[in-house]
Amino acid sequence: MQIGEVAARTELSLRSLRHWEEVGLLRPSGRTEGGFRLYTEADVERILVIRRMKPLGFTLEQMSAAMRDIEVLRDLDGDLDGHDDRASAARSRLEALVGDAVERRSTLERQLAMADEFIDQLHQQLA
Incomplete structure (x- = not known):
């Protein structure tokens, strides 16, 4: 499929997809x-x-x-002979990334709670 269809399916702009390609994050x-x-x-x-x-x-x-590590695990899936170190290192980095993502998500939850409190305060002022 071409970039326009991908942009529509992923809800991303053409500019984002092209930029990600330019910086090496993605390639068609x-x-x-x-x-x-x-x-x-x-x-x-x-x-x-x-x-x-x-x-x-x-x-x-x-x-x-993260994408490189995901690819390593996908590429080595079922074929770990002689690749245990690569798979182990990729798995370890992705596990650390999960921990980081959980922390970042918690931060976003706290920010959303503050935003909800602010909105509630404004509603009370307007009532």
Whole structure:
């Protein structure tokens, strides 16, 4: 599928998708003869992982590292002979990322609670 369809399916802008490609976070699986980007369902799944990391405030570098580790585990799935160190290191980094994501989510929950309190206070003032 082309970039416009991917943008619509992922609710991301064309600009974001192109930027992620420019910084090496994402790359389309192919191109048409005319040079248009082509994406697969697996590409869309990767994009959705990145999109889910974005609101948690992860940097492009952190997202890129996470995607590399996810790919290592996917590529080695069922074929761990001689790759235990790579898989173990990737798994360890992703486990740390989970902990970081949980902390970031908690921070967002506290911020939302404060926002709700503020909105309630405004409603009380207007009543």
